[in-house]
Amino acid sequence: MRDAYHEELDSxxxxxxxxxxxxxxxxxxxxxxxxxxxxxxxxxxxxADQKVDELQHDLEAKxxxxxxxxxxxxxxxxxxxxxxRMSADLERSGDLAQHVxxxxxxxxxxxxxxxxxxxxxxxxxxxxxxxxAKAAEVIITKxxxxxxxxxxxxxEMDLLHRTLFQHLMDDxxxxxxxxxxxxxxxxxxxxxxxxxxxxxxxxVVYLVTGEHADELQTDAQPEIQGVSGALSGASGAExx
Amino acid sequence: MRDAYHEELDSxxxxxxxxxxxxxxxxxxxxxxxxxxxxxxxxxxxxADQKVDELQHDLEAKxxxxxxxxxxxxxxxxxxxxxxRMSADLERSGDLAQHVxxxxxxxxxxxxxxxxxxxxxxxxxxxxxxxxAKAAEVIITKxxxxxxxxxxxxxEMDLLHRTLFQHLMDDxxxxxxxxxxxxxxxxxxxxxxxxxxxxxxxxVVYLVTGEHADELQTDAQPEIQGVSGALSGASGAExx
Numbered sequence: 270m271r272d273a274y275h276e277e278l279d280s281x282x283x284x285x286x287x288x289x290x291x292x293x294x295x296x297x298x299x300x301x302x303x304x305x306x307x308x309x310x311x312x313x314x315x316x317a318d319q320k321v322d323e324l325q326h327d328l329e330a331k332x333x334x335x336x337x338x339x340x341x342x343x344x345x346x347x348x349x350x351x352x353x354r355m356s357a358d359l360e361r362s363g364d365l366a367q368h369v370x371x372x373x374x375x376x377x378x379x380x381x382x383x384x385x386x387x388x389x390x391x392x393x394x395x396x397x398x399x400x401x402a403k404a405a406e407v408i409i410t411k412x413x414x415x416x417x418x419x420x421x422x423x424x425e426m427d428l429l430h431r432t433l434f435q436h437l438m439d440d441x442x443x444x445x446x447x448x449x450x451x452x453x454x455x456x457x458x459x460x461x462x463x464x465x466x467x468x469x470x471x472x473v474v475y476l477v478t479g480e481h482a483d484e485l486q487t488d489a490q491p492e493i494q495g496v497s498g499a500l501s502g503a504s505g506a507e508x509x
Numbered sequence: 510m511r512d513a514y515h516e517e518l519d520s521x522x523x524x525x526x527x528x529x530x531x532x533x534x535x536x537x538x539x540x541x542x543x544x545x546x547x548x549x550x551x552x553x554x555x556x557a558d559q560k561v562d563e564l565q566h567d568l569e570a571k572x573x574x575x576x577x578x579x580x581x582x583x584x585x586x587x588x589x590x591x592x593x594r595m596s597a598d599l600e601r602s603g604d605l606a607q608h609v610x611x612x613x614x615x616x617x618x619x620x621x622x623x624x625x626x627x628x629x630x631x632x633x634x635x636x637x638x639x640x641x642a643k644a645a646e647v648i649i650t651k652x653x654x655x656x657x658x659x660x661x662x663x664x665e666m667d668l669l670h671r672t673l674f675q676h677l678m679d680d681x682x683x684x685x686x687x688x689x690x691x692x693x694x695x696x697x698x699x700x701x702x703x704x705x706x707x708x709x710x711x712x713v714v715y716l717v718t719g720e721h722a723d724e725l726q727t728d729a730q731p732e733i734q735g736v737s738g739a740l741s742g743a744s745g746a747e748x749x
Contacts, residue, residue: 333590340580350573350593357597437686446682446689450674453693 274339277331281352284328286405288359289469291321293401295366296462300394303373303455304387306380314370321363328356344476351472355408358465358472362401365462369394372451381451383444386436393429393459396422400466407470411477416470426463430456514579517571521592524568526645528599529709531561533641535606536702540634543613543695544627546620554610561603568596584716591712595648598705598712602641605702609634612691621691623684626676633669633699636662640706647710651717656710660722666703670696 295314302311332349335341341349372381382390400422407416433456436442437449475481535554542551572589575581581589612621622630640662647656673696676682677689711722 333586336576336590337582337586342577346573346577350576353590353593354597357594434690437690442686446677446686449686449689450677450693453690454697457694457697 277335281331284324285355286408288324289401289405292359292362293398297398299366299369302370306377308377311370311373315367318363318367325356325360351476355469355472358468362462362465365458368458389432396426397459397462400463404466404469407473413474413477416474419467419470423463423467430460517575521571525595526648528564529641529645532599532602533638537638539606539609542610546617548617551610551613555607558603558607565596565600591716595709595712598708602702602705605698608698629672636666637699637702640703644706644709647713653714653717656714659707659710663703663707670700
């Protein structure tokens with residue numbers, strides 16, 4: 270009986286890792302679709318999100334069945350409840366990748382991202398994908414140091430987000446309002462995606478140590494100044 | 510023993526209602542702070558979000574303790590797990606109200622919202638507050654019809670969001686890029702807030718009927734055309 274039980278618990282963990290891999294791949298492909306204005310790839314990403322939603326449903330059904338049948342306590346209970354939260358983070362990350370792909374589809378055959386922002390958006394997309402790959406690794410290895418590293422990577426995302434805002438607010442911005450709106454939303458999608466990856470990693474830390482990740486980190490965050498900083502600061506508060 | 514158990518279950522429900530009331534009030538006050546450029550009110554909203562976070566922590570601790578000690582099955586188990594999800598929706602709604610207040614603070618003493626968009630933003634803020642008030646009522650009454658009504662109210666939010674985009678995309682837009690960025694983010698905050706209120710109501714429907722709200726509704730959504738529609742459509746997909 271206990272063996273079947275731990276198999277079920279493992280299978281929930283496997284489901285989380287699969288979800289993380291799918292949404293990591295989705296954000297990478299959505300970014301490519303956006304930058305290349307590749308309609309087929311965009312539609313592919315949009316459709317593929319269904320698989321993520323199905324995985325989440327399966328995982329939740331398994332978790333609830335396990336709670337009902339096995340009535341875990343202490344650590345095992347915490348694992349199951351935390352898995353439910355991680356699956357919500359991952360499902361939401363999938364939606365955000367889908368939003369990027371939908372914006373690519375909406376602007377096709379045009380490109381939503383002007384060429385002078387191409388490099389920044391590419392970096393944001395790649396960083397988002399790396400963050401999620403690390404989150405998957407954290408789920409597998411339960412490596413607390415790696416998990417804490419994700420928060421530093423997330424600072425990089427905030428920096429990229431600020432670069433994006435600096436471009437937008439620059440008097441020399443010449444791409445008009447529609448593109449400004451697109452870039453604003455894109456920036457937010459990537460930032461939120463990164464927040465969810467960090468959140469997944471933090472939840473693993475909590476599982477392993479029983480402490481919230483924030484309490485394990487003593488590095489003070491540098492004060493952010495100025496307009497775009499305050500915006501980044503505002504949204505940065507979300508990852509807490 | 511069973512009495513204490515049902516008291517605990519009730520107290521989780523009370524916590525959810527209190528969270529919904531706090532975040533409903535927060536989005537209303539944040540909107541006022543934004544439209545009046547009232548710094549004190551903005552700071553008040555920003556600080557008050559801590560109370561919402563505390564309520565969520567309490568509620569989660571109670572839910573997990575209840576799972577461990579009472580090991581509920583069937584309906585009661587579903588109630589506890591669903592309550593955890595609702596509290597996550599409500600906590601996130603509080604963050605979004607806080608984002609609105611932070612934008613008000615950032616632009617103070619200026620107003621983030623130009624006067625020709627004042628009425629639309631006011632409507633969005635009021636609608637968001639009403640949606641959350643209804644969500645609280647749904648938690649208390651478990652009224653499925655009222656819950657389904659929230660989805661129709663959310664269509665109104667989508668309409669307002671589209672109006673906002675139409676203003677932004679209008680060639681006569683004269684408020685510059687910074688304001689366009691602010692308005693884009695604001696629109697998204699209100700829309701997401703509404704999505705979370707709808708989500709809370711849907712989860713109650715699921716608890717009461719065992720069916721997902723989408724399966725109870727047969728009204729087809731009207732097809733949305735055009736640029737802002739496609740954007741609304743993209744984000745509208747999130748509430749599903």
